[in-house]
Amino acid sequence: MNYMPGTASLIQDIDKKHLVLLRDGRTLIGYLRSIDQFANLVLHQTVERIHVGKKYGDIPRGIFVVRGENVVLLGEIDLEKESDTPLQQVSIEEILEEQRVEQQVKQESEKLKVQALKERGLSIPRADTLDEY
């Protein structure tokens, strides 16, 4: 059944496995069960996947209801190609640890940068929570 040819509609995507990228940077993988006119999504058997470098870890989350405006992009996962990845899956604890380390490193470098700029009399405008402005 071809719903609305020539348009982008999520109806064809229902009951398929999707990868959803959210605005806060999280990556969710789950079966898309339901949608509505705002592209609010209901994800089933959802797993939050954290990527650090070449490793990733999955945290099972259950059912997600995502408000449409928070979705950056989403795409269907080809189940056959899903396992065909160079990335290495690790345990949750490990990936969280890796993530923490990565955050720390980033923060350190950020701090140094800000320091250097301050010494030169410059400043980076702070990115607010409203990232679209």
Place this chain on the structure above:
Amino acid sequence: MFRYQSLEDCPLDEDEDAFQTLGEEDEDIDQFNDDTFGAGAIDDDWQEAHERLAELEDKTVTVREQEDGVGSDEMDLLGHHEENLAERLSKLVIENELEDPAIMQAVQTQPPMQQPGGLNSSIWDGSAVLRRIRGPLLTQEMPSVSVLEYALSQRPPQAREDDRDLSERALPRRSSSPVIGSPPVRAVPIGTPPKQTAVPNFNQQILCPKPVHIRAPVQQRYPAPYGERMSPNQLCNVPNSSLLGHPFPPSVTPVLTHLQRAQLLGGAQAGRMSPSQFARVSGLVGNPLASMNPKLLQGRVGQMMSPASGFRAFFGAPPPPAPPPSQQQHPPCPGSHLQNLRPQPQMFRPDTTHLHPQHRRLLFQRQQQNRSQHRSLNGSTGDRAGHRSSHQEQLRKDPYANLMLQREKDWVSKIQMMQLQSTDPYLDDFYYQNYFQKLEKVAAAEEMHGDGPKKERTKLITPQVAKLEHAYKPVQFEGSLGKLTVSSVNNPRKMIDAVVTSRSEDDETKEKQVRDKRRQTLVTIEKTYSLLLDVEDYERRYLLSLEGERPALMEERKQKICDMYDNLRGKTPGQERLSDDHFVQIMCIRKGKRMVARILPFLSTEQAADILVATARNLPFLIKKDAQDEVLPCLLRPFSLVLYHLPSGTITSLLQQLANLPQSATVPVPANLHLAAVLQNKFGLSFLYLVLSRGEELQSSHAATELMQDNQWTELMFMATQELLRIPQAALAKPMSTPSNLLSLFSRYVDQQKLNVLETKLQLVQGIR
């Protein structure tokens, strides 16, 4: 509290009198009165009272339906008070036709409830049943019901105004305007999808005294034997009795949760009572058959059952295809008056009446296709190999599949289609229309050339809505001073009164003047551009218009073209055109140049020539200004087209302008700066070439032509060739195109030696390049 047996007991003696009076007053007031605390307060026999009222209601409803009347003084339980208020309000309001749906609709009519689509059983009468079903719930949850009922009663007038509504309403048709204030929170928000039954456990609802079977929407349903079945009249009393007699789990609300009720009402509002909703009603009331035979509960109801029973049913049965299988009714038993008598064999469709008929048909066809697909797939013995069947199998194995029903998908689809409604698609979605037109042209061309099989490319047909003009009339109340300022989505209120005041300062600085002038030019460009877009659109409008309108359209178009030209040349009515200044200003701006290029095809030859001459006259200046933008070359093509039509006299004057010679050339200047500048610019050089080429064309076409005899032309040619020879090759610009007849042109005016020089310099011969 202040009662004492005797005043002597009162310890305080001073305020004896005060207390005495108090006591007397107290004696008058019976604080523990009967109504509050006594027998009058206890409404123990509410069921009987309800039944009485229900009968009364029944009578009034039937009476009302018989006379088909608009009796407004009905003893209506539901929303009785609200109706009174509404009536009073409606009498106050002057304007009866409130066209703005976003504002409270104080007008209320009391039409009989429209027959829900298809159900023509007199017993199974929508309104009556609705009311009765709602009856027991009155005392419990009145506000939410009344609001919805209020809204519900307005559906018929709105249905009449259907064609008007759609242009104003952005909401799905099911909803209607909030009435008095906002609807209570518990009411279903407008725009919620059709909801499934929220009652999870059917198995618990077994305890109904008699098997109730309102209708058999499913072909496999085996209705209870006739004698055991209850009429809908009795049906409604069942919940009452069941409530009494049965230990219903407290979580299960009496008959319907308020949400479901609202759902019912919402569904009725949409124009038809959804049969599946009735199914829910029936299911809820207690369908022992359902519990006994889960397989029968196909469709929504079954899905919500607990995994234990429901999914097993699903594993067994194929996933139910598209809409509820209500269309497949084979009433196997007599007494079918209780069953759903649907005269039309069509399947239940979501409300698609507002969609384009072709789209509706397409949707319907697709649904049918899908159904047949499902059927055939399921029916096959797995002979089909490949991705399709494996996908279907996956879906079948997936116990959570189809949680979103086909109906809900259609509903979302419907909303998305509604968003595409447009009164003027070319205005709203120009690029989309153009893109698809181009695609179609390509496809048509391909089909013409290649005799391959015609590819069925499904096209999205967007619904067309007629444009309707509405003048907003503000709501006025009788006897009030002034107008009620009700602002809504459709008529936003003016919050700020901004008045444009033009500055008339005498001591404006020069910079400001310049800036203002530039701004003025920009405004002119914008205005002219709008005219241009309009004129370009006339062809399409012409095709769409009626015969009678066409002359008028042509006139308009001509007028607009004249306006454009006047704008370009800065001609105000009643003023002799004196300077090129205005035009030059426009040409200094990038957008202006592009606009001139687009306007040129529409102008008459005279006007176009005028433009060309003006350009030539000011070319060095324009070249200087164009240094950054480099947009002048865009003018070349329209210029060349114009040149093709110009007579020799104009050509000569053009060349003259390019060379910047006054009418009577006297002193030959060693170096013609004007011309030099022209030659050093790409556009200038190309333009010159074009002019020369045209001249040559004219010369060669007529044997004895004026051009040859014209001294001016010859002089100009000499000048041009002189300059061309003089200028160093490095300084010479690279022209966009070198016309082929230049060689023969030059050969008339220069000797062989110089000709050779020119040849190499200008790369006039094809081979050298």
